Amino acid sequence: MNADLIIILVLVVLNIPVYRFLYRLFFADDDDYEQSVKxxxxxxxxxxxxxxxxxxxxxxxxxxxxxxxxxxAIVLEYVLLSKVIHYFRS
Structure with missing residues (x-):
């Protein structure tokens, strides 16, 4: 697997608390979310x-x-992380 893909997959998993926080900001409860998706x-x-x-x-x-x-959130974290990795490699 490509290293970038691994980084993205790790970020997707690590951002679960961020997704939950955003969920609470956008939707009052599960019924509100289900109606919005409908x-x-x-x-x-x-x-x-x-x-x-x-x-x-x-x-x-x-x-x-x-x-x-x-x-x-994933894109921003990926860009920042790739710049940090590039900084330490050079």
Missing amino acids: YVFTPNFVSFFRGEYWKDKIDSARVKFYILFCAM
């Missing part, structure tokens, strides 16, 4: 006719931002 997979026109268009947009955005922030 809106991600519900077409907008269906939500529009149900009268839930803006709730759909907001909840979909929360899920997307949660995923984005989790991914950004």
Whole structure:
């Protein structure tokens, strides 16, 4: 396996507490999360006719931002860690 892939996999596992922290910031409880995920997979026109268009947009955005922030944490840590490793190798 490539060393970079191993580093990324280790970061994914070590960041589980970060994911949980972000989860608590974005969602009130498990039901809130499940409803938000439901809106991600519900077409907008269906939500529009149900009268839930803006709730759909907001909840979909929360899920997307949660995923984005989790991914950004891994990318930022990987960049910093690779710079530290490069510094000590040279």
